[in-house]
Amino acid sequence: MTSRGYCYKDVLPFTTLVTMECVNVGLNTLFKAATVKEFISYHVFVAYAYAVAALLLLPSPFFSHRSRVVPPLNFSIICKFCLLGLIGYTSQITGFIGINYSSPTLSSAISNLVPAFTFILAIIFRMEKLALRSSSSRAKIIGTILSISGAFVVVLYKGPPVIVTSFPSISLRQPLRSPGSNWVIGGLFLATQYILVPVWYIGLVQMMKEYPAELSVVFFYNLCVSILAAIVGLIAEPNLNAWRIRLNIALLSILCSGIFGSCLNIAVHTWALRVKGPVYVAMFKPLCIAIAVAMGVMFLGDTLYLGSVIGATIISIGFYTVMWGKAKEEMDDDNIEIGNLESPSAQKTPLLQSYKNRGE
Template sequence: MWSVGVTAVMVAVECLEVGSSTLNKAAMNKGTSDFVLIVYSNAFAAIFILLPSTFIYYRNRTRPPLTVSIICKIFGLGLISCCVQTCLYVGIGYSSPTLSSAIVDLTPAFTFILALISRGIDCDFVQGASTSSSFFLSLLYIVQTSIIREYPEELMATFICCVFVTIQSTVVALIAERNPNSWRLKPDMELIAIGCSAFFAVALRSLAHTWACHKKGPVYVSMYKPLGIVFAIIMGVTLLGDTLYLGSVVGATIVAFGFYSVIWGQSEEEKMIDDKDIDSLKSSSPKAPLLQTKSIFCRN
């Protein structure tokens, strides 16, 4: 039942993230800077969502102390997250959410390879800007899992990381975006995209992925990325007016079938492992040696 809950959360997060990317593309089409969009999204998420949530959550409970080592690791995590968002948003700006989602399908493969290389993560499951985001996203899951196992406070770690990303992305935006008018917020599609991105693509997604990495590991989390292309095709056609091609339909169907096949296979594997554990417990019970000894004496 717990796996079903994690699966439901991850599918919902993928759907909301693709919806946010679609709104971001619509805002970019109207002239919104992708670099400024990253800054405002993370700033809004940190100030208006994660900071109040952190105060409320830790109002009556004590949190583990933050060490310099943990803060430095979260700073590195924020740097990776900044690279992920920058590559992803730039890729969406030059292409579309559908193509970006298709390239992000490389994430599970990168994550699995990096998990094997790192050796510190449990691996029981056995266009140019966008491809980089897949690699950085895989690296993000690996580092995120390592940090949250050492400091198991998902909300606090997500808030600190979001603050670091805001600072880091601001530095990048000041260098890359030279037009001062790009920083002016307009009460139109730009503000809607920033608000949705702050809530769904930054705060909710980061918190859900951190929690899922803690519970299931980085490879499990990365398996849901290919599902995003299905949502991207649907939203691209309905909201952005993209043309629906037969190849897109066939590809989305194959991805959906493959995704549910993997989920089904994983559930069957977990059942087999549970059955083996039950059998091993039965064979190692105190009665088993007595029965085996008795049968030996009878044969003699």
């Protein structure tokens, strides 16, 4: 593999996905501030944020049809876009409802199951190879388990403080079960969300095979979600005053979420899903908890606890174990392809064919 190919297939996906997880932590913090200070409805928030992303990506279908060969928009493809939008929208709404019934910490804990669900679905749909005798497959399994375990350690185990900051902060940590919460109902909604996320990953990969234009897929997805969110939102929030957004943190949160979340983040994930596959992308989910802890200590003045250090270390070991397994699997596939090209049978066939043609 050339240096350019290595950068495109390995360095760039890793760098962009880590960057997007950092951006997501900031967007989540901004969304929490907007909902607490301005009491904006999440139905309204989702509708506006996805509408902003759809407007930004509006020219993409025209450029896609000019630059590459894509199939025409028939009824079947439109229905698949709508189904993909329905899955994504349902995932987000169930997540918001689950957090309202429980807490963000429980949401973070259950989100760590996304790599496991994605790995199982990818094997079922034959997007991932599983051979227990292969060291790459064993590395992916062990790494996935380690990453999930480390994320649970960060969320559920506090431990003694390691670094105590001297200035007040807004902590990213919240109790697992806040007063008046319904943990069982919240957990069911959150489990539904994080079962739908791997289904969305798999569906997006299949959609990219049928309609190979990343930005166009992201545009139609955002358009479907914004329309669906507007319909549901008007039923859930019939008061038009709830849809009026003033020049405050709510507007800033909507614009940032639309530009960096619904537009850029989904576009990067769509591209990474096509290049590296769903399991690779899902492995960054536990990593975001370690990123949130690090950003909380550096920028918000959170206290660093021993549980966070231990959990982040386990997450890192598991994450890089999976990365090693994926890299070795790709290297083995490349060696097999090179071996097939250099095999005697592959070289004899054209020669035999040429002699046959000369005889004729």
